[in-house]
Amino acid sequence: MLNIRDWSLAKREAAAGYFFILPWIIGFTLLTLGPMLASLYFSFTDYNIVEAPRWIGLNNYTRLFNDELFWQSLAVTLRFAVLALPSGLVLGFVLALLLNQDVPGVKIWRTIFFLPSVLSGVAVTLLWLMLFNPELGVVNKLLEQIGIKGPGWLQDPDWAVPSLAIMALWGVGQNMIVYLAGLQGVPADLYDAAKVDGANRTQQFRYVTIPMMTPVLFYNLVLGLIGTFSYFTQVYVATGGSGGPARSTLFYNLYLYQNAFRYNDMGYASAMAWVLFVIVLTLTLLVFRSSSLWVYYEGELRGRR
DSSP: OGGGGGGGGHHHHHHHHHHHHHHHHHHIIIIIHHHHHHHHHHHEEESSSSSOOEETTTHHHHHHHHHHHHHHHHHHHHHHHHHHHHHHHHHHHHHHHHHTOOOOOOOHHHHHHHHGSSHHHHHHHHHHHTTTTTTTTTTHHHHHTOOOOOOOOOGGGGTTHHHHHHHHHGHHHHHHHHHHHHHHOHHHHHHHHHHTTTTOHHIIIIIIHHHHHHHHHHHHHHHHHHHHHHHHHHHHHHHTOOSSSTTOOOOOOHHHHIIIIIIIIIHHHHHHHHHHHHHHHHHHHHHHHHHHHHOOHHHHHHHHH
């Protein structure tokens, strides 16, 4: 008979650890790992949900690379990433710098700028649809007051993706709060040492603040990169799932959704999902590989003094 009391302390601690993480292991296996492996199998099959999957090998993948809409959806997603990712990183950093000042009411301002990032994506998108209405929207009304004729925004193929990039800035408070935590973690003695060396405020910002914030920037960059390639809810609500006008907002995830749940082509959608996984993984690894060139940590910065 197994007697736990005869076990060594290390074995009992290991058993207790595995016992407490068992719910997570079960959940991860059933809800994440299992569906991932199932989608990998389906990506090699012709599967329409109704009938049993039929093995077709690499046909879904070869079909992907000959699909014009696949390339268009990838181009739309990349365009959005180029517009939304840098602007979100920069604006979040600027807001964090402003809200890191010791001024009256700064906590209230921090709450105001952070609050939009936790609101529902559907409700926020509906709000922006009203703001961007070409005829009745507040944005175009304000532009008229300064003599500018506003564009069609989400109804204009040339402005649809930039409009979504502007909408994405609504959640910049999430980046801001992480930057703010990083700014407050910069050691004061580094600034003191810079002052002793004769550095002015601009030089302190360039040689102390920015290097010390590169790990936080790296963190936000990786999460932002993954977030832009998983963009779905806002564009689905804004376009009713059509990807219009003229397929100018046919994001990769929206096209994947259409194949899976509109056309019931689950095998093809699974292949799209795994190609997206490879793309995001590759870009993330490239960012990690490049981090050795521009990410600095406190010990490295002190070693330069």
